[in-house]
Amino acid sequence: MKYVRAKQIAEEKNVCVATVWRWAAAGILPTPIRPTKRTTLWNAEEVDEALAKLGKEL
Numbered sequence: 001m002k003y004v005r006a007k008q009i010a011e012e013k014n015v016c017v018a019t020v021w022r023w024a025a026a027g028i029l030p031t032p033i034r035p036t037k038r039t040t041l042w043n044a045e046e047v048d049e050a051l052a053k054l055g056k057e058l
Contacts (some may be wrong), residue, residue: 003033003041013051028054 004012005021007028013020023029030046 004044004047005041008046009042009047016020 006017009020010017020029021037022056024032029042032040034040038042
């Protein structure tokens with residue numbers, strides 16, 4: 001299982017980091033895990049599935 005940070009998602013999807021956090025707040029992205037207070041990680045496969053679904057809905 002691969003985990004990614006907001007910056008990695010932003011670079012891969014060609015959006016800014018703030019957009020990733022907006023998607024997370026809006027429930028578009030799956031719930032991240034927080035292994036430490038300063039680290040937020042998303043499951044890469046779940047992110048890809050969520051954004052693929054979003055693309056189909058647009």
